[in-house]
Amino acid sequence: MSTLSTAVPADAHTGINGTALTVLIVLFLIVTVMGFMATRWRRPANMESLDEWGLGGRSFGTWVTWFLLGGDLYTAYTFVAVPAAMFALGSVSGFFAVPYTIVLYPIIFVFMGRLWSVSHRHGYVTPADFVKGRYGSRELSLAVAITGFLAIMPYIALQLVGIQAVLEVAGVGGGSNWLAKDAPLFVAFVVLAAYTYSSGLRAPAIIAFVKDTLIYLVIIVAIIYLPSKVGGWDTIFSAAQDKMAKPNPTTGKPTGAFIPGSQQLWAYATLGLGSALALFMYPHSITASLSASSRNVIRRNAAILPAYSFILGLLALLGWVAIAAGTKPIGLDGKPNAQLVVPQLFEDMFPSWFAGVAFAAIAIGALVPAAIMSIAAANTFTRNVYKEWVRPDATPKQEAQVSKLVSLVVKGFALVFVLLLDKQNAINFQLLGGIWILQTFPAIVFGLYTRWFHRWALLAGWAVGMVYGTLAAYNVINPATGNHFGGSVANIPGIAQMGYIGLTAFAINLIIAAVLSVALNAAKVPNGVDETIKGDYFAEAGDPRVQKLDLGPRETTASP
């Protein structure tokens, strides 16, 4: 999501909100117990394989998958950042999340079923597993794995930023004492790490029920209750329109966009489309999808997941409600921080017990994606780096052990990242991560349909897309602060329009992959061995898993 920097009048009002904090802690304790109990849920005969620990036994039905994917994709950071962007910069930076999460579903409907089927047949756990099987290319697979790993790390860190935002508004995490400041976040993360370690993907699957129920409850209550308190929707929209039209004191340009202007149509569309293409390339999205029990579970979910998009749209509007309410998001350091806008709005407007429920919704909302992301990152490392390059003879049990350890390391790294570095770094990397992960789309999605693209052409396209996207993002200067990585929109070469950098890089990636494929195919350069057959892409739950005769130890879980 967008980078935020905004100036709001300083007006410090802090202090610990006892009731809200108590409610938050109680709800947190409840999900902690659930997280540890999750091991017992549909207990497998043997937890010691990636299919069980990392994919929940590939057993989740339509509704569990709905909660899990909803809990996974609509993260705490999204819930903090989207309204913050609406509040600070308006609709182009914030509301694009709505078309993004609408067009997402027709897109994944088309290819996700195929990925599920081929993964079911061949026991793939990560997208890089598929790329390896399809192209027989360890290099391309490694490129996909590393991209996924790099893109997901800052995303995990940002979940912590979401928890921090809530804690800050609730009044904890301030002060100069290091221990008092960071201890709550530290405790939350140790707990998260512990139950992810023991229960694997089952933990977030169970907690997602609580998270999503709380989120729906809080947002529906907020969207019904708050507008009447600030004078109705007319007041809200005119307050937002006024704020966005007002010139920014540093740049002299309007603060933001109430409705995209004629120069912003491309930016709005490309941000939506590019983000939609990228989202299901992230390892955590694919992990949650592959944990579904059948191909049709995924396709049915494409039709029912938009319910979350509706909620996200309402949440985005809360950013504008905050404008009308005159919310002043001030951090504990006394500096304005737009990211605090929604928690602050809740604290100002709700009775403190319900503010506590709302805080819990966001904090628990961080735990589910953080758990799934760390599992997905760990699976990626284990399958596509450790097993592929370090220990090819690793048994399923060893794979699970390595994955569990890596999930701890990944979370520890995210914690250090957030505690020690300026969180702007995490936001910048997250922006880059979105651009990067989109560059794996051709290898993964086109690979589901055709082997016409050559593996080396795909690798070259990926490399150019990565470099171009990184440089273009670096060169975006924030007009207010003068810093690099000022946003994810830049001029599209050849068209006098601003557009999402990730999508431009993707187009360049595609052109290079296509041109080189023509050349390499014409030169008859070998294009690797494909271990899949056409029927694999249409397999359903009852179809047996392929036996890999010469691969040594293999997954031991039979098809459900």
Next chain:
Amino acid sequence: MDEHEVVDHDTVPPANKGLLAAAGVLLLIPIVALMWVGSYAKLEPKLWGFPFFIWYQFLWVFLCSAMTYSAYRIVLKARPHRPMTDAQRHPHRPTGPTGSGRGRHSQGATIGDATDADLHDGQPFDAEEGNR
């Protein structure tokens, strides 16, 4: 299953192309509608105080969901699932694909399946395919 019916699983299962195309159109409509930002980046007509820009996109949440679900029903009808279990009854089928190299495999035979042994007995695999 007919003992003599051999399905080559290295083919795309048969489908009703017309229905598939219809589903494709249903999936394409929301994408085109929402990417055409110029058609809805405006204030009027308002609905209950909401600018057109806002309520129109909310409307598409429901339309898109309905179209995706319709596409799902259509696709189920257009391409019925072709079970992949028959091959294990025909371990000696004359033609049909297997992988090669590292990916060598045969269709069928779950782990622990009674017919599993067939696949480990050194029986020669069909040599019909190389790199596809």
